[in-house]
Amino acid sequence: MNLRIHTPLAAAVAITGGLLILLTLFIPGYDDVRTRILNWAVLLAAIALLIGLVNLFAVHFDRLRNKQKPIYSAVLLIALLITFGITLWEGSGGLIPSWIFSNIQIPIETSLMAVLAVTLTLAAARLLQRRTDLMNIVFVVTLFVLLLGSGPLFGIELPIFTTSLGPYITNFLSTGAMRGLLIGVGLGTLLTGLRILIGADRPYGG
Amino acid sequence: MSYHSAKDPEEELPDWLKALRKRQNQESPEPAEPAPEPAAAPDAASEAPGEEEPGWLQEIRSRYGREKGPIEEAPMSEEPALGDTQPHRVSKPEGEEPQPEKEEVEWVPEEFDSEGESTPEPEALSTPVIEEPEDRGYTPAFTTNEEPISPGELPSWLQALRPGAFPKEDTRSGEMLPGGETLPGEIETGGPLAGLSDVLPAEPDLGLSGKPPVFSARLDVTQNQQLHAAALKQLVDEEAKSIEDESRRVALPTRVLNMVMGAALLAAVLFPLLTQSRTAVRPDANSGLFPEVQSLHDLIDVLPAGAPVLVAFEVQPATFGEITPLATAVLNHLLDRQSALVFISTLPTGPSLAEKLLQDQLGALPAVATGDYVNLGYLSGGIAALRSFIGDPRGVTLSSSQADPWQDLQALDQLSDFALIVVVSSGAEELRAWIEQSGGDLPNGLLAVTSQQANPLLRAYLQTDPRTLRGLVSGVQGAALYERMRAQNSLGSSYWDAYSYGLGAMVLLILLGGLYGRLITLRPEKVKPAGSSRAA
Numbered sequence: 001m002n003l004r005i006h007t008p009l010a011a012a013v014a015i016t017g018g019l020l021i022l023l024t025l026f027i028p029g030y031d032d033v034r035t036r037i038l039n040w041a042v043l044l045a046a047i048a049l050l051i052g053l054v055n056l057f058a059v060h061f062d063r064l065r066n067k068q069k070p071i072y073s074a075v076l077l078i079a080l081l082i083t084f085g086i087t088l089w090e091g092s093g094g095l096i097p098s099w100i101f102s103n104i105q106i107p108i109e110t111s112l113m114a115v116l117a118v119t120l121t122l123a124a125a126r127l128l129q130r131r132t133d134l135m136n137i138v139f140v141v142t143l144f145v146l147l148l149g150s151g152p153l154f155g156i157e158l159p160i161f162t163t164s165l166g167p168y169i170t171n172f173l174s175t176g177a178m179r180g181l182l183i184g185v186g187l188g189t190l191l192t193g194l195r196i197l198i199g200a201d202r203p204y205g206g
Numbered sequence: 207m208s209y210h211s212a213k214d215p216e217e218e219l220p221d222w223l224k225a226l227r228k229r230q231n232q233e234s235p236e237p238a239e240p241a242p243e244p245a246a247a248p249d250a251a252s253e254a255p256g257e258e259e260p261g262w263l264q265e266i267r268s269r270y271g272r273e274k275g276p277i278e279e280a281p282m283s284e285e286p287a288l289g290d291t292q293p294h295r296v297s298k299p300e301g302e303e304p305q306p307e308k309e310e311v312e313w314v315p316e317e318f319d320s321e322g323e324s325t326p327e328p329e330a331l332s333t334p335v336i337e338e339p340e341d342r343g344y345t346p347a348f349t350t351n352e353e354p355i356s357p358g359e360l361p362s363w364l365q366a367l368r369p370g371a372f373p374k375e376d377t378r379s380g381e382m383l384p385g386g387e388t389l390p391g392e393i394e395t396g397g398p399l400a401g402l403s404d405v406l407p408a409e410p411d412l413g414l415s416g417k418p419p420v421f422s423a424r425l426d427v428t429q430n431q432q433l434h435a436a437a438l439k440q441l442v443d444e445e446a447k448s449i450e451d452e453s454r455r456v457a458l459p460t461r462v463l464n465m466v467m468g469a470a471l472l473a474a475v476l477f478p479l480l481t482q483s484r485t486a487v488r489p490d491a492n493s494g495l496f497p498e499v500q501s502l503h504d505l506i507d508v509l510p511a512g513a514p515v516l517v518a519f520e521v522q523p524a525t526f527g528e529i530t531p532l533a534t535a536v537l538n539h540l541l542d543r544q545s546a547l548v549f550i551s552t553l554p555t556g557p558s559l560a561e562k563l564l565q566d567q568l569g570a571l572p573a574v575a576t577g578d579y580v581n582l583g584y585l586s587g588g589i590a591a592l593r594s595f596i597g598d599p600r601g602v603t604l605s606s607s608q609a610d611p612w613q614d615l616q617a618l619d620q621l622s623d624f625a626l627i628v629v630v631s632s633g634a635e636e637l638r639a640w641i642e643q644s645g646g647d648l649p650n651g652l653l654a655v656t657s658q659q660a661n662p663l664l665r666a667y668l669q670t671d672p673r674t675l676r677g678l679v680s681g682v683q684g685a686a687l688y689e690r691m692r693a694q695n696s697l698g699s700s701y702w703d704a705y706s707y708g709l710g711a712m713v714l715l716i717l718l719g720g721l722y723g724r725l726i727t728l729r730p731e732k733v734k735p736a737g738s739s740r741a742a
């Protein structure tokens with residue numbers, strides 16, 4: 001389709017869909033319309049997931065053909081094809097897909113999270129030797145207060161941290177900062193929605 | 207009909223042509239010598255036209271010889287009418303040395319020199335001669351025998367307009383009159399217009415000559431700006447230098463330190479798990495520090511038997527280890543209250559993880575063992591699908607392992623029909639989506655069971671009015687607290703000791719590692735011997 005036709009058409013569809021959903025939220029009695037349109041969006045999202053899978057396969061197939069780190073791409077493609085085929089055959093609750101999920105995916109992701117804990121500990125240790133300006137000192141002090149206040153050290157509780165300093169930072173300072181962050185996110189979301197509705201932003205292209 | 211006849215073509219000629227050919231053969235017999243080369247034939251014909259011409263051609267030439275002779279004898283310059291149109295002859299400037307004779311190349315015309323540029327001779331430029339072909343095959347329109355055309359008399363006003371009739375004032379601006387340009391009345395000395403007078407200059411700017419202005423390369427900066435620039439340069443240089451020095455000096459110690467710290471953390475976490483230690487003091491609900499956990503516990507504790515509870519299991523595999531003791535404690539409480547659990551997830555891994563948790567941790571309970579729960583499966587589509595599910599739970603498309611997941615839930619048409627909605631979430635974003643999309647549609651609000659990383663963000667929703675988040679429990683600390691509230695010793699209690707030892711090891715490692723790093727940084731560098739290099 002020509003781009004000159006495609007861009008206004010996409011904008012018209014997006015703006016009309018957004019306005020329609022917005023109106024059904026304000027005007028009672030049109031819940032069926034909203035549900036139907038949202039179901040269309042759900043189906044489109046599922047198709048987009050499938051397209052992403054095809055794109056992933058194509059990218060790594062090209063890398064394998066061009067010999068750009070072919071081992072990783074080959075492993076990925078083989079694992080993808082095997083898992084996809086078996087899951088299609090047995091279903092997601094089948095014996096082999098469940099075994100793959102429990103014995104490969106969960107241990108790998110959990111291990112990465114454990115490595116993240118070690119990496120953050122190393123980063124905090126290096127922070128003390130890099131720079132000693134005011135903000136770094138504030139950061140390190142806050143870190144120690146929260147660590148000491150989140151539980152006993154080697155089974156020994158430090159009451160001043162667990163009952164006073166730690167909860168104060170968590171309930172007041174941190175919550176206040178998060179409220180400000182949430183208000184900012186809400187305003188940004190509202191502004192983004194309005195810009196899309198008036199056609200100022202076109203994230204769908206054009 | 208064949209075009210290739212066997213007859214002699216001479217026999218098919220008409221009689222008059224045969225007679226003409228016969229007479230030509232009698233007058234000019236064929237030469238005994240062979241015919242000359244085709245390439246040389248034109249030259250030979252032009253040099254001696256009367257010697258090799260056939261008889262019939264000589265007859266035609268003698269018949270029209272009267273017109274041909276005078277044309278060859280009359281030079282073009284003698285024609286008065288055309289003489290005025292010829293360009294003026296330009297005399298060669300004095301002092302100009304004669305050009306050396308050029309080496310002649312047979313295939314190169316005389317108009318081109320050896321460099322390939324057209325450099326016609328001055329004589330040829332000044333007086334171009336129109337050569338008449340000697341044997342042209344037409345009758346010329348004008349001959350010298352005719353009466354010459356008398357020049358017409360121009361009116362006085364037209365004569366005044368002729369170039370060079372009288373000196374004119376130069377009306378051009380100074381920019382168009384650079385130094386060596388021709389002035390009105392002068393004759394053009396070069397180019398295709400050589401010999402003509404009063405011509406406009408083709409490119410006036412080409413004649414411009416002069417030294418271009420010189421601009422200073424120095425910036426006009428103030429002393430303050432120079433100081434800032436020097437400070438910035440010093441800052442950048444120090445950054446590059448420090449990175450290079452540190453990477454060279456602490457490469458090996460850092461590697462060893464990383465391994466030691468990782469091993470120490472692992473040992474600190476594994477020790478209480480292997481020894482089944484329960485020495486760490488568990489958090490106390492009566493301290494008043496955890497009202498959100500107490501609220502969640504109380505809401506579950508008053509549920510009637512058989513009340514439907516929707517559990518949104520938004521858990522990623524990476525945090526499944528942290529979520530497991532916490533979700534186990536809460537689900538155990540729900541199952542003890544004989545709640546009818548209904549699971550759903552907006553993450554692809556959610557339903558499988560929920561199933562794994564139920565079978566691994568709560569498989570001994572009768573409700574789980576008999577499969578007395580419903581797993582609606584994966585709700586694809588993100589926030590849009592979630593909004594659609596909240597508006598019409600039965601209208602959305604679900605990917606479930608069960609054929610008809612709503613078969614046992616006939617009494618549930620809306621989300622508000624559930625007695626409780628518990629969101630088990632790895633991060634804050636999934637729970638925030640549930641809170642924002644459900645809004646005021648849920649009279650009982652939501653209960654949250656989350657990872658510790660989501661706790662700071664979700665605390666902001668605990669104090670809203672009306673309360674959308676009515677209870678929150680998070681992390682290993684929340685699991686230990688919840689088990690203590692229910693007087694149980696399960697995963698939360700055993701993990702709590704490992705958490706305590708790991709926390710202590712982490713604090714110590716950060717302190718010791720930072721101190722070690724400061725000592726290395728403050729250590730004076732060794733003085734290198736003269737002549738040594740980095741490569742050596």
